[in-house]
Amino acid sequence: MSDDQPRRAPRPGGARRSASGGQALSGWLFITPVIVILGVFLVIPIAMAAWVSVSDWNGRGNPFGGAAGFVGVDNYAAILSDPGLQRQDFGTALRNNVYYVMLVVPLQTIVSLTLAVLVNRRILQARGFFRTAFYFPSVTSTVAITSLFLFLFTASGAVNRLLATIGVDGPNWTQDARGVLHILLAGLGVDSAPVALQGSPLLGVSWWNWLAGPSLAMSVFIIMAIFTTSGTFMLLFIAALQNIGGEVEEAGVMDGASGWQRFRLITVPMLRPTLFTVITLGLIGTWQVFDQIYTAGEAGGPSKTTLTPAFLSYQTSFTGNRWGQGAAIAFVLFAIIVAMTAVQRWVLRERDTVPRRKRFVLSDGTLAADAQGGR
Amino acid sequence: MAATTTHRAGQGSRLGTAVTMAVLVLLAVVYIYPFVVQVLTSFKGNADAVANPLGMPLVWTVDAYQRLFGSSDYPLWFRNSVVVTLAVTAGRVFFNSLAGYALARLRFPGRGLVFSCLVAVMAVPGVVLLIPKFLVINTLGIYNTFAGLILPLLVDAAGVFIMKNYFESIPASVEEAARIDGAGPFRVFWSVVLPMARPALITITILSFQGSWNELSHFIVAASDRDLFNLTRGVASLTSGALGSSADYPLKMGAAALMTIPVAILFFVFQKRIMGTSDGAVKG
Known part of the structure; x- marks a missing residue:
């Protein structure tokens, strides 16, 4: 295990002082490029955006040289409290993304854990092949996968052909704005908003529309997210499973536990740190839906049901020229991500810590975060 | 029994x-x-x-491929992707390992602070930075230039951590010997420690290559000039129906398949290394 102790052999005073002086200088020299680039392209921009989010800059001129005026919290009010299209769009984007998070995070966790458990069977042949197959979608770009999925889910595309073979008449997925829950309710005979749900108390979106569920178009992106991220998370779970090792499992067998009992009572609790990592990364990643919406080129369509806060922020600034509002959306999104992670940390807080393993998983987690965010 | x-x-x-x-x-x-x-x-x-x-x-x-190469900008996008990806990968490998080494081994005032700042920076979600990044790129006058495409991606905090962790696992005695022989810090880093960090360097290379090859959002905010489009940007424009391609599925699929090949090759060449994060990691 690493420690932060200085690794120096004791040396006579004079040489030692000059050596640590040299270390201080070269230490700073070595780290300067990273500090400068992250500072200039990450820290300073956040400060600049904070100013823009309370200004009325319209994209012309220099917002830091008099081309923008201070408007206080107007931009935040426009998306959070003032009745109007902007608030409604933000509410719609939030709704879409909430369903995306609620479905993708649990499903990708379950799918990747299942894949890991299946692939990790010691007696299994061709483990390498299966791991490769499941991981491959993770290395490809979101743009290429989006292009592919939009084709697979066209009205007469591959998916509907397959559905047709079992007698199901598939919808025109990517153009269908109907919410999944609305479709289910329609099946029960409820096809318009009951009076109780006609009010629109929250961000200008009615209860009925909050409860629409993800649209069929959004469902395509949900399936795609599970398809592309499950491989990465599978690798994390495999690493953790191999850490547990066979001994614990054997002890369970000796005690007469069935396969499912062993999985639920032994494996899952021991996977807790990894589950924590996967869910955290999932929560952070699923709030950042941008590339696929941009690539689809429908500006969040059909009927804004694939609009997400990240895309709305971009669109508001770059095509709507309301830069202040776009920046405000970005900060609200940031706050949501921080809050979600905090809540999840609290819910899944550890009662018994296993520092060694946690550290190992964390260093792997950064790999996954990088692969997923593509940064 | x-x-x-x-x-x-x-x-x-x-x-x-x-x-x-x-x-x-x-x-x-x-x-x-x-x-x-x-x-x-x-x-x-x-x-x-x-x-x-x-x-x-x-x-x-x-x-489809003939049209891709004959009547679209695909070759240009490909070239731009290669230029940007190589520059970003080289930059990340060098700068991340320099910084990782400093954090792992060199004692300098403010090291703890720098470390905490890096942790904080890693926590900032990428899409939140779209508008901020545009603002700074625009202010610096590097919008619509290769500098704007490359510079902001040139280091990444996660990579610094990977290198730092690896350097910490190398025994310090090796460096001590070189240092006593009078080698300066850069010399020790470059000729003694860096060659020993091969596995971590390969990891950084894979992640940087894949990350910058597949990057889209940064390029959207860093340039609008069609001559600076890279593959993700170009293929996204095909997918969303530019150039009358909205129903031209062979063209779209060909474009998507071709752009996957370089990362696929990287993946298959270093498969053992990528998957190996699990095999034999802590076993025993």
Whole structure:
């Protein structure tokens, strides 16, 4: 295990002082490029955006040289409290993304854990092949996968052909704005908003529309997210499973536990740190839906049901020229991500810590975060 | 008695293995078949692609690829992607390992602070930075330049951590010897420690290459000039229907398949290394 102790052999005073002086200088020299680039392209921009989010800059001129005026919290009010299209769009984007998070995070966790458990069977042949197959979608770009999925889910595309073979008449997925829950309710005979749900108390979106569920178009992106991220998370779970090792499992067998009992009572609790990592990364990643919406080129369509806060922020600034509002959306999104992670940390807080393993998983987690965010 | 137990367990697990195998094969088909469809469609004519999305091409044709290279900017996008990816990868490998080494081994005032700042920076979600990044790129006057595409991606905090962790696992005694022989810090880093960090360097290379090759959002806010489009940007414009490509599926699938090849090659070459994060990691 690493420690932060200085690794120096004791040396006579004079040489030692000059050596640590040299270390201080070269230490700073070595780290300067990273500090400068992250500072200039990450820290300073956040400060600049904070100013823009309370200004009325319209994209012309220099917002830091008099081309923008201070408007206080107007931009935040426009998306959070003032009745109007902007608030409604933000509410719609939030709704879409909430369903995306609620479905993708649990499903990708379950799918990747299942894949890991299946692939990790010691007696299994061709483990390498299966791991490769499941991981491959993770290395490809979101743009290429989006292009592919939009084709697979066209009205007469591959998916509907397959559905047709079992007698199901598939919808025109990517153009269908109907919410999944609305479709289910329609099946029960409820096809318009009951009076109780006609009010629109929250961000200008009615209860009925909050409860629409993800649209069929959004469902395509949900399936795609599970398809592309499950491989990465599978690798994390495999690493953790191999850490547990066979001994614990054997002890369970000796005690007469069935396969499912062993999985639920032994494996899952021991996977807790990894589950924590996967869910955290999932929560952070699923709030950042941008590339696929941009690539689809429908500006969040059909009927804004694939609009997400990240895309709305971009669109508001770059095509709507309301830069202040776009920046405000970005900060609200940031706050949501921080809050979600905090809540999840609290819910899944550890009662018994296993520092060694946690550290190992964390260093792997950064790999996954990088692969997923593509940064 | 013991023999029967073993026997029964063996039988049960054999059945279990067969079921597992069947499930895995089915899942593997689900994961692989979309890519098969992608490649097959790229060799179809347009009508064939729409009428027959699942099967083999009725007539094999490279028409889509000819149009991709003949009448679209695909070669230009490809070149731009190569330039940006190589520059970003080289920069990240060098700067991340310099910084990782400093954090792991060199004692300098403010090291703890720098470390905490890096942790904080890693926590900032990428899409939140789209507008901020545009603002700074625009202010610096590098909008619509290669500098704007490359510079902001040139280091990444996660990579610094990977290098730092690895350097900490190398015994310090090796450096001590070189240092006593009078080698300066850069010399020690460059000729002694860095060659020993090969596995971590390969990891950084893979992540940087894949990350910058697949990057989209940064390039959207860093440039609007069509001459600076890279593959993700260009293929996204094809996918969303630019150049009358909205129903030209062979063209789109060909473009997507081709852009996947470089990362696929990287993946298959370093497969052991990527998957190896699990194998033999902490075993024993």
